Amino acid sequence: MTRYRGLLAAVVVLTLTAGAVGWFLLKSNPPSGPAPAPTDELPTGPDWFVDVTARTGIASTYRNGEDAKLATILESLGGGVAAFDFDGDGRLDLAFTGGGSLDGKMIRGRPGKLYRNLGDWKFEDVTERTGFGTATDFYTHGFAVADYDRDGFPDLLVTGWNRLALLRNVPGRDGGRGFVDVSASAKLPSDRWPTAAAWADFDGDGFPDLYVCHYLDWTFSNDPHCPGTGERDVCAPQRFQPLQHRIYRNIGNGTFEDRTASVPLRPDGKGLGALITDLNADGRPDVYVANDASDNFLYLNRGGFRFEEVGKLAGVATDDNGLYNGSMGVDAADYDGTGRPSVVVTNFQGEIHALYRNLDGRRFRHVSQAAGLGRIGRSYVGFGVSFADFDRDGWEDLAIANGHVLLRPTGSTHRQRPLLLRNEEHESRRQFREVPGLGGEYFRLLRPGRGLAIADLDDDGWPDLVVVHQNEPAAVLRNIAGDSHAKGRHWLRLKLVGKDRRDLVGTTVSLEVNGRTLTRFVKGGGSYLSTSDPRVDFGLGDATAVGKLTVKWSHGGQRTLQGLAVDQEHAIREVEPNAK
Amino acid sequence: MARRLSRRIVFGSVLGAVVLLGGLAVPSIQRFRRLDSIRDALQARDLATAYALLNDHLLREPTDSEAELDAARTARRLDDFDAADRHLKRYESLGGSSEEIRLERRLRGSQAGSLDGASGALKFCADHPDHPSTALMIEALSRGFLAAGQPVRAREAIELWLKRDPPVADRAYATALRGRSLEMQADVPAAIADYRASLAMDPRSDDARFALAEILSRESPAEARPHYEELLNKAYRSFEVRLGFVRCLRQLGELDRAAAKVAELKRERGEFVPVRVEAARIALEQGRAADAEADLVFALERAPRDRDAHVQMVRCLRDLGREADARKWIERLTALDAELFRNLPSTGTKP
Numbered sequence: 001m002t003r004y005r006g007l008l009a010a011v012v013v014l015t016l017t018a019g020a021v022g023w024f025l026l027k028s029n030p031p032s033g034p035a036p037a038p039t040d041e042l043p044t045g046p047d048w049f050v051d052v053t054a055r056t057g058i059a060s061t062y063r064n065g066e067d068a069k070l071a072t073i074l075e076s077l078g079g080g081v082a083a084f085d086f087d088g089d090g091r092l093d094l095a096f097t098g099g100g101s102l103d104g105k106m107i108r109g110r111p112g113k114l115y116r117n118l119g120d121w122k123f124e125d126v127t128e129r130t131g132f133g134t135a136t137d138f139y140t141h142g143f144a145v146a147d148y149d150r151d152g153f154p155d156l157l158v159t160g161w162n163r164l165a166l167l168r169n170v171p172g173r174d175g176g177r178g179f180v181d182v183s184a185s186a187k188l189p190s191d192r193w194p195t196a197a198a199w200a201d202f203d204g205d206g207f208p209d210l211y212v213c214h215y216l217d218w219t220f221s222n223d224p225h226c227p228g229t230g231e232r233d234v235c236a237p238q239r240f241q242p243l244q245h246r247i248y249r250n251i252g253n254g255t256f257e258d259r260t261a262s263v264p265l266r267p268d269g270k271g272l273g274a275l276i277t278d279l280n281a282d283g284r285p286d287v288y289v290a291n292d293a294s295d296n297f298l299y300l301n302r303g304g305f306r307f308e309e310v311g312k313l314a315g316v317a318t319d320d321n322g323l324y325n326g327s328m329g330v331d332a333a334d335y336d337g338t339g340r341p342s343v344v345v346t347n348f349q350g351e352i353h354a355l356y357r358n359l360d361g362r363r364f365r366h367v368s369q370a371a372g373l374g375r376i377g378r379s380y381v382g383f384g385v386s387f388a389d390f391d392r393d394g395w396e397d398l399a400i401a402n403g404h405v406l407l408r409p410t411g412s413t414h415r416q417r418p419l420l421l422r423n424e425e426h427e428s429r430r431q432f433r434e435v436p437g438l439g440g441e442y443f444r445l446l447r448p449g450r451g452l453a454i455a456d457l458d459d460d461g462w463p464d465l466v467v468v469h470q471n472e473p474a475a476v477l478r479n480i481a482g483d484s485h486a487k488g489r490h491w492l493r494l495k496l497v498g499k500d501r502r503d504l505v506g507t508t509v510s511l512e513v514n515g516r517t518l519t520r521f522v523k524g525g526g527s528y529l530s531t532s533d534p535r536v537d538f539g540l541g542d543a544t545a546v547g548k549l550t551v552k553w554s555h556g557g558q559r560t561l562q563g564l565a566v567d568q569e570h571a572i573r574e575v576e577p578n579a580k
Numbered sequence: 581m582a583r584r585l586s587r588r589i590v591f592g593s594v595l596g597a598v599v600l601l602g603g604l605a606v607p608s609i610q611r612f613r614r615l616d617s618i619r620d621a622l623q624a625r626d627l628a629t630a631y632a633l634l635n636d637h638l639l640r641e642p643t644d645s646e647a648e649l650d651a652a653r654t655a656r657r658l659d660d661f662d663a664a665d666r667h668l669k670r671y672e673s674l675g676g677s678s679e680e681i682r683l684e685r686r687l688r689g690s691q692a693g694s695l696d697g698a699s700g701a702l703k704f705c706a707d708h709p710d711h712p713s714t715a716l717m718i719e720a721l722s723r724g725f726l727a728a729g730q731p732v733r734a735r736e737a738i739e740l741w742l743k744r745d746p747p748v749a750d751r752a753y754a755t756a757l758r759g760r761s762l763e764m765q766a767d768v769p770a771a772i773a774d775y776r777a778s779l780a781m782d783p784r785s786d787d788a789r790f791a792l793a794e795i796l797s798r799e800s801p802a803e804a805r806p807h808y809e810e811l812l813n814k815a816y817r818s819f820e821v822r823l824g825f826v827r828c829l830r831q832l833g834e835l836d837r838a839a840a841k842v843a844e845l846k847r848e849r850g851e852f853v854p855v856r857v858e859a860a861r862i863a864l865e866q867g868r869a870a871d872a873e874a875d876l877v878f879a880l881e882r883a884p885r886d887r888d889a890h891v892q893m894v895r896c897l898r899d900l901g902r903e904a905d906a907r908k909w910i911e912r913l914t915a916l917d918a919e920l921f922r923n924l925p926s927t928g929t930k931p
Contacts, residue, residue, distance in 0.1 A: 312910060315898050320861075322891035322913060350768050350799070363898050370865040374831040377800035379769075411769015411799075427836050 045436025046484035048390055048420060049443070049465060049477040056123045058094065060113040060474045062450070065102035065139075066407070071232045072102065073218050073240070074161060076405035077195060077272070078383065078450030079112075080142035080529025081466045081474060083457070084154045086130075086169055087177045091117035092455045092533060094466060095132065095156065096474055100139030105220040107161055109138035114179075121458060121478070130178040138163045142451065142529025146199035146208040148250055150501040153177060157210065159194040159529070164212060187255045192243050193218070198525025199505065200276040200285035203305045204555040206502030207250035208524070211287050213271025214243035233406050237293040237326065242270045245289065249305060263307050269294050273330040276524035277341055278506040280361030283555055285506030285524065288316065290327035290345050316343060316356045320366040325351045326381075329452075329528035333387035333396040334519040335371075335423055336430040339510065341521050342367075346382025346400055346528070349412050353382050353400065355432075372431035376419060379412040381405060384452025384528040388463045391481045392489035392539030394518060395423035398432055401449030401467050401528070415446035418467065442467075442477055455533040461491040461567055463537060468530070490540040493569040496522065496551065504574070506554030509536050512547030522554070540566055611641070618650070625749035625782070627658050645674035649684070653716065656688050664688060683713060687720040693727035702737055709744050718744070722757050731764035752782035756791060763795060771795060786816040794824050801831035819845070823855060830862055838862050853883045860892050869899035890916055 062079035065072075079097035086093050094117070098110035111133035115123035127133040140160035148155050153169040156179065166186050172178035183190060193215040199208040217240050226235035245265050248256040273290030280286060284301035291297065295317040299307040311317035318324050326348030332341040340358035347353055355371045356364040368374055384401035391397065402416035420439035421432035438444050451468035458464070462479035469475070482489065492511065498504045505524040510517050520536045540546065544566055552558045553574050564570055614637045621630035634651040638644065652667035664684075672681055690698060698721055705714045705721070718741040725734030738758045742751065759774030775792035779785060789807050796804035808825040811817070823845060829838035842859045849855055856879040863872035873896050879889045890913040897906035 313898070313903065313906065315895065320891070320895065321888070322894065322917075359899065360901075362903075363901065365864070365867075365895065365899060367865065369830055369833055370835060372833040374833055375802055377802070378798065379800065409769070410767070411772055426833070431833055 047437060047440035048435055048479065048481040049440040050480050051442050051475055052121055052478045053473065053476045056121050056476050058115050058123050058474065058476055060096035061472060062097060062468050062470060063099040063101060063110055064470055065100055066471060068102040070102055071234050071407060072223060073235050076234050077141050078470050079140065079468050080451030081453045081468050082143035082145050082156065082531040083453045083455030083466065083533050084145045084531060086154060087116060088153060091119060092457055093117045094123065095143060096468065097140035097142060097158065098136060107139050109140065112136035112140055117457060130172060132179050135165060135167050135179050135181045141195055143531050144197040144199055144525055145531040146503060147501060148208050149254060150207065152501055157197050159197055161193060163190045164188050164194045185254065188248065195272050196274040196525060196529055198274040198276045199503065200524040201503040201505065201554065202285060202301055203249065205252060206500060207252045208503035209250045210248040210256065211274050211276065212246045213274050213289060214245055215272065216240035216242055216270045228406060228408050230408065233408060237270050242268050242294060245269060245271050259305055266297055266309055269297055272328045273528055274525040275330045275332055276505050277332050277521045278508055278554065279341055279358065281340065283506065283552065285554060288330055288343055290330040292326050292328065293324065295324045296327055296345065314362060315364040315366065319351065319354055325354065328383045329385040331386050331526045332521060332523065335387060335396045337516060339517060339519045344385055344398065346385045349381050349404065349409065350378050352378055370429065372433055380416055383450045384467065384530060386452055386454045386527050386532055388454045389539030390463060390479060391422065391486040392462065392491050392541065394513065394516065394539050394541045395430065397421060397423050399452060399465055401452040403448040403450060403470060413446060415448050417446055418443050418449050442475060448472060450528060451530040452527050453530040453532045461493065488542065490543060490566045492538045492540060492546060492564060492566050494536040495569060495571045496536060497571060497573045499574040504554055508552045510550045511538050513540055514543045623747055623749065625753055627654055630654050631658060643674060645671055645676045648674060649676060649680055652684055656691060661688060687716060690724040691720040693724050695724055695728055698724065705740055715746065722754065726757065726760055731761035734761040749782055752778045752785055752788065755781065756785065756788040759791060768795065768799060772799060786811060786814065790817065790821060797824060797828035797831055801828050804828045819849065823858065826858055830865060835862055835866050839866060853879045853886060857886065857889050857892060860896065864892060864895055864899065869896050872896045873900065885916060887916055887920065
């Protein structure tokens with residue numbers, strides 16, 4: 001019996017074992033998932049920029065009033081910076097807008113800051129001494145700089161909520177310079193919502209005229225509740241109606257005349273960015289306007305203060321899908337060696353930052369993908385943008401300040417990484433690629449970026465950067481690319497002086513170097529709510545000598561020069577038309 | 581001797597009984613294993629495998645009516661409505677429940693976007709979350725609302741589905757469907773988040789991977805590329821994936837490679853309008869406007885109301901310097917946009 005038990009036990013054990021093995025074999029087909037996909041293309045390499053804010057003494061923070069937790073669209077715009085030599089000492093000084101605060105339904109101002117450049121990366125706060133603080137004590141956004149009265153000192157136009165302030169640069173108390181608000185006497189109305197502005201002499205009388213973007217019809221009495229992800233968040237611009245932009249003619253006697261109706265300007269743009277330069281090579285400055293959630297505008301200057309809006313036909317109003325974008329910042333440069341200015345526009349999340357390649361001055365092609373801008377994706381909300389040849393290789397690179405307007409965005413973040421894009425050749429054409437190592441620590445971290453200006457603050461020939469943030473200190477970034485991979489490259493810089501100090505926006509400068517012709521453009525406005533270094537700047541690569549320099553002055557005439565010394569700044573004065 | 585003989589007889593009998601029992605049990609064990617495999621495949625939402633196993637089972641047991649019903653359901657869920665009909669008819673001939681047949685026919689209609697009585701069905705599902713048919717009904721309704729271009733109602737159904745805490749594979753699928761509804765409502769970031777979540781739950785889901793790749797090819801093409809490459813390796817929906825990959829390459833600015841690949845697609849299916857429009861887009865990016873025009877003329881002959889082809893034609897004519905022609909196409913595009921806007925279905929309230 002025991003033996004039978006043993007046999008039975010063996011049968012049972014065998015059956016169970018076979019079953020278990022079978023069961024295991026049946027079940028042993030575990031899912032094999034793929035390796036996680038790389039989520040970014042982050043190369044490594046030397047720093048291009050180092051943050052020197054702390055050593056400069058600059059401590060400027062733009063406040064938008066978000067601590068009131070009202071989540072108004074007013075808070076989304078942010079502020080800007082102006083790089084300009086206000087005291088004529090040859091060094092670029094820096095002005096920052098201060099923004100403001102929201103107290104119940106009161107919009108209060110917060111003075112901006114003005115810093116005088118003392119050299120060696122030291123700046124002195126001259127806000128109070130110059131009257132700048134008092135003059136900017138309203139809810140401010142941005143700047144546009146020009147010598148509107150042609151007295152040899154740059155004046156400041158300051159935009160903000162319900163206010164447009166023209167600050168005239170006047171002799172100060174202590175032998176220095178100061179600012180006086182002359183908006184009322186200049187007949188510049190303070191109303192609605194001026195945002196970006198740009199100066200240029202549209203009619204050839206020498207005095208800079210003015211284009212002012214207005215945004216939309218938000219007020220506290222038109223402030224819908226827009227639910228975000230959970231709590232209230234900033235409303236989309238589509239919830240509001242656009243405000244009429246304005247164009248003013250500088251009469252030359254200190255006053256301005258509103259020419260909006262006679263031009264006439266289009267009424268349907270929610271303007272946030274304005275750039276003026278000669279886009280069609282006719283010698284007259286044209287106006288490009290970046291609008292939020294509506295078509296962008298291109299006003300070609302037809303002379304005699306007449307303009308023709310051709311954005312759609314020229315191919316710069318929409319993206320490559322024929323759709324308008326939420327556009328903010330704008331700049332233009334000859335990025336591909338054609339001698340023509342192409343236009344870059346920063347856009348909202350879900351859109352691509354647009355690069356419109358200038359085909360012949362009348363036609364543009366949306367080439368963001370061909371130019372590599374598609375690679376960065378569509379999670380960014382771009383604001384400040386500027387071309388500059390940061391590594392002095394003779395090709396214009398790009399810097400972009402990003403930051404979301406929503407407090408709690410989906411699929412992105414409120415703070416976003418700024419972008420530094422190098423102009424490189426791929427597939428036999430110019431393309432932008434993120435700089436190896438992302439250019440330094442500043443470009444590796446997330447920021448609430450807004451205004452951005454390019455300025456060689458230490459006059460070492462390498463363009464530096466200043467970036468304004470929402471509710472965080474502005475950053476001053478020193479260009480140190482020349483210490484590493486770009487060592488030994490050369491540069492040349494021009495300070496153009498118009499006849500009788502006339503405004504020179506629309507002037508085009510070309511320089512022959514090593515068989516190439518580099519072309520630069522004198523611009524009004526640009527970037528976002530900011531003003532960059534007014535000088536004309538060339539990176540020369542390894543060239544130690546240059547050929548012919550040609551300056552085609554706006555409104556006629558040109559001047560040529562040969563063999564300018566490199567690694568120097570040259571002052572070029574305008575002479576009579578047709579003179580050589 | 582007699583004892584020894586008796587022992588041998590007993591031993592032989594036991595062995596014989598074991599062999600006999602084993603012989604009798606094998607078909608049952610095999611059947612059990614087959615049905616278990618089918619259950620596993622359905623549980624894992626591997627519908628193709630489940631359907632193949634069901635067919636195999638039905639070859640062995642052609643009178644298994646329940647298996648016919650399962651095969652009909654599975655074929656329907658695979659969008660093979662002809663096969664679903666065949667199985668349902670066999671189920672009917674085997675004396676299957678008329679109630680189940682009615683339900684299955686209604687589910688087929690719903691899934692295809694015929695949504696008569698969908699509101700009532702959805703209410704039934706909400707009121708009876710534990711009813712055995714609820715899961716199938718919600719799935720069919722979710723897909724049907726999407727097929728009918730009703731993303732808001734689709735999302736309502738999907739949320740109901742997810743609330744029932746379905747098995748992980750169904751949860752992954754439902755999350756991908758919600759991503760699709762969000763994409764249809766132009767909430768791209770939320771759609772991406774759902775596709776990502778779906779793929780994390782079920783990394784084998786090629787549908788979710790393809791949906792994610794397609795949306796990322798616009799939003800973050802560098803991230804889309806490896807998803808396309810994996811799908812290409814698997815030869816999953818080869819033509820669509822290759823076309824998507826071409827678009828991804830264009831977004832990445834790799835135009836030479838994109839042009840070579842779109843030329844291959846044109847050789848294979850040159851009559852397919854999206855391929856011609858994509859070929860035109862790449863040609864435009866490369867500055868070959870004349871080539872682009874030929875593709876666009878072809879595309880617009882076959883699809884005269886294709887918006888993308890209109891947009892690219894405007895760009896093309898502008899590039900060619902034919903301003904008057906470009907103006908005409910801008911007017912056509914404006915009219916088309918106005919019409920599309922008028923006919924735009926409501927996708928919910930604006931934020």
